[in-house]
Amino acid sequence: MSEPLNFDKQNGLIAAIVQDAATKRVLMIGYMNREAFDKTLATRHVTFFSRSRQKLWTKGESSGHFLLLQSIATDCDGDALLVQAQPLGPGVCHDGYESCFYRTFENGSWSESEARAYDPAAVYGAKQ
């Protein structure tokens, strides 16, 4: 099969959904450029391209909470990835939660639907 990934549609980036390979919980979404994709495969540590900082970042480089690559899939139009990973550490979210998707919409308003999994100040320092 020819290369299905299409980095042209979103200015060199594709969306990368990270799912816990064991529990199937969706943990986060980031964006990868070709370099981040290649580095993820080479190191088996999931690596993104930060749109705000305009550089590569390997999840866990600050916290030690790396995401160990298990498998990777792409979608029908090749502009998104589904990354199955094993999270090292109690949570992927820099706010202290297991998943970045910790707020749910119910009865017309948003609320936090779970407790923190760790203290982000202890991991990232007081300044985040």
Add this chain to the structure above:
Amino acid sequence: MSEPLNFDKQNGLIAAIVQDAATKRVLMIGYMNREAFDKTLATRHVTFFSRSRQKLWTKGESSGHFLLLQSIATDCDGDALLVQAQPLGPGVCHDGYESCFYRTFENGSWSESEARAYDPAAVYGAKQ
């Protein structure tokens, strides 16, 4: 909690990951603008904004394979949604697969990792 959704970061759009509420399989990713989000909540049929056609589209409007909204969560920076849904029909992908993520990367190349769930020509017509 104040409104966490941030439609400004991506030109009025936020990413919307759709996960099968029962099996936890990630089925697809689309994008929503505010109108699509509001329509999804109002109709309980997951609705996106098509970037290529520049208009709202309700998944299933052609195929009958609607996605029935079960719950909705947002991530820490409010530019993505995780939508739990019940898919009506055998698959969400217009290529005939249960999930749009039907190609996996193994041993250095991409391959289709599952069989089609339905015949897309029979659902969408010969021309897609």
